[in-house]
Amino acid sequence: MTHAKVKNLRIMLVEDHTLTRDEVRAVIERQPDMSVVAESRTGEDALDKAREIRPDIIVMDILLPGMNGISTTRKILAEQPDVKILALSNHSGDSLIQAVLDAGALGYVRKNKAFTELVPALRSVAANIQYVSKD
Numbered sequence: 243m244t245h246a247k248v249k250n251l252r253i254m255l256v257e258d259h260t261l262t263r264d265e266v267r268a269v270i271e272r273q274p275d276m277s278v279v280a281e282s283r284t285g286e287d288a289l290d291k292a293r294e295i296r297p298d299i300i301v302m303d304i305l306l307p308g309m310n311g312i313s314t315t316r317k318i319l320a321e322q323p324d325v326k327i328l329a330l331s332n333h334s335g336d337s338l339i340q341a342v343l344d345a346g347a348l349g350y351v352r353k354n355k356a357f358t359e360l361v362p363a364l365r366s367v368a369a370n371i372q373y374v375s376k377d
Contacts, residue, residue, distance in 0.1 A: 251368055254280040254297040256288040256314065257330065258306050262353060266301060266330070269360050276364065285309030285317075292318045297325060299367055301360075304331040304342055312345045319346040326367045330356065339374065349373035 253270055255278055257263040267278045280295045282288040285306050292300065300318065304311040315327050327347040331338065332354065339350050349367045351359050352375040359375055366373035 251276045251364065252279045252295070252298045253277065253364070254282070254288070254291060254295060254300045256282045256285070256300060256306065256311065257303040258283045259303075262303075266356060266360065269357060270301075270364070273361060276361075283307075285311065285314030288314050289317055289321075292322060292325065296322065299326045299328060299364060301328050301330050301364075302342075302347065304329055304333065304338065312342050315342060315345040315347050326370070328363055328367045328373070343372075343374075351375045 253276055255263050255266055257266065263281060270276045270278055279297055280291045282291050286309055302311045302315055306314065311329060318325060319327065328349040328351060329342040329347040330351050330353055332352065342350060349363045349372060351363045355375050363373040
């Protein structure tokens with residue numbers, strides 16, 4: 243019996259805090275069907291790398307230096323409507339969550355829930371199903 247090859251999800255991280263980025267990468271890379279293919283610290287750099295790498299999913303911090311994650315999400319999706327965006331933030335205000343979803347993100351995970359919710363959120367977003375962190 244042959245098994246279909248599992249699609250490897252190519253994920254780009256956009257996070258300005260090195261420790262958080264390292265922790266998120268570690269969670270993702272424990273999954274046999276996911277890999278981190280690029281990392282950025284700023285929205286501007288994320289735009290350039292997204293054009294070059296064309297990832298399947300971008301894990302996007304909302305509060306970035308320079309261009310924030312909401313504006314970066316809008317710009318990336320204007321150029322690459324097929325990429326999926328999963329927002330990541332410490333902030334849980336309904337207006338912020340709604341703003342990032344309105345910008346086109348398909349999901350939202352609070353950083354303090356990343357260890358338990360990141361992988362299910364990535365799988366939902368990959369399947370084109372919205373995911374919003376449980377408070």
